[in-house]
Amino acid sequence: MSALSACEIAAKVRKKEISALEVAKGFLENAKKQDPRLKVFIKIHGDPFMASAEALDEKIRTGGAPGRLAGVPVAIKDNMNVDGWETTCASKILEGFKATYDATAIKKLKAEDALLLGKTNLDEFAMGSSTENSAFFTTKNPWDISRVPGGSSGGSAAAVAAGITPLSLGSDTGGSIRQPASFCGVLGLKPTYGRVSRFGLVAFASSLDQIGPFARDAQDLALLLSVISGKDPMDSTSSDEPVPDYAAALAKGTGPLKLGVPKEYFAKGLDAEIKEKVLAAVKVFEKAGAKIEDVSLPHMSSAIEVYYILAPSEASANLARFDGIRYGHRTKEAKNLLELYEKSRDEGFGPEVKRRIMLGTYALSSGYYDAFYLKAQKVRTLICQDFEAAFKKVDALITPTAPTPAFKIGDKTSDPLQMYLSDVYTISCNLAGIPGMSVPCGFSKEKLPVGFQILGRPFEEARMLQMAAFYQSQTAWHKETPPLN
């Protein structure tokens, strides 16, 4: 059952070849079997999962039209609201918090008859690159359980890699979908800023955050992106750019392509094996007639500094709402209101979240605003301009997704700066708002997945999906599955 793709499940349910209940039973059983080993879920919501399958079967029996995701199990990163379910953000500060409404992306999944299996693990408030910052536990990489799945959407990436669900949702502020996709050997897409509504996604850095899909093949990814995209009156930054039929776009193929290989992404610090595999992926396109050009993004080297000023600054403002008053953890020690704020927050937030709140507060504080925050916003403009210039020459860029394959659990926890530097290839995409996607392109000698990244023009997700579909038609990396024990 877990080998079926989302498109196959939806087609079978629609044709009544299989009932949604049968699908749900199979997937729930498998999830319960695999989760103790991989620690993918913060919570498996088995009862509502089965109930939604039964309701779908009833709807089909009584002549209702099944939705585009009919009977497809989907795992949800636990920083998105599902009505009535806890949203933890993998943080102690949200202890006991139950969402009172559906995020727009969730509402759209439900409207298309998807079955929501549960909430997946993440780095606390999506801050991290390994899920080691989760207040609860670390998710294991299905390819090697001594290694991290990447982060912050590590649970959602691992769920799809292990065949626990064919689809999942993550969020990406600086690489949190693409880096775990590359570590776990699945497809992960961060859409253009504004493509998917952020309403009901717990905000980390509002000018960078974007919800996006994980899947094993391009057809499934296209299906999920079609469902969640679109303008939403509840998110004023969502775009009214029309949503193309991504699945139909795939049938058309890529057409002639001009691809850029930015030299800054292949400089020192890149693992030799990854470099070789990414350049081999470029060759696959070249052999099919794509024109390959060297391009330069000269300000890419500043992206880490810019990101680690702007993202924590926005986070320090967004996380001010966690104050022990309206929801979540409240200290038992406070004598007055100030102490209530300060102690609730100190007890509730983990070390990385505190570090980023402190960093952001510092960058925004009087005397440092111009030197840090304003300067970073100006260099952000230069980074955007680099991409604009590159996209005048080429249709898309190909780069590595991450500088190394999945690292060992515990390897980087003692040095936060080292952890930040592992985001080097993914963060400039968020700063520029452009779409980015990781595509599996082979394995290291240690049998760890490697991914390449496609960066596209704003709202050209269709072209990127066409590229991924073409690549997957020429290679078989995405068909390999991780060991079961």
Added chain:
Amino acid sequence: MALTKKDVEHVARLARLSLTDKEKENLTEQLGKILGYIEKLNETDAAGVPPTAHPFAVTPALREDKTFRWSPAESILKNAPEHEEGFFKVKKVIEG
């Protein structure tokens, strides 16, 4: 970049975080190191470049000023650590 424990205490107060001594010590060192790295930004010349707050130019997103029903207040209040008669309950704000 050298950061003192006093700097950390000042920022922690602004951020409404009561930190333990151990946390203050760690953060003094870690933030110093991170800021030291971030200071590399000074080497990039951005004189005269306009700042970017948002990746795309946004047109004002105005909608009709209309009220609509939201989830019942009780379900929202249920999430509060303490509430009373439809209000969130906090410590005394005014002394005396």
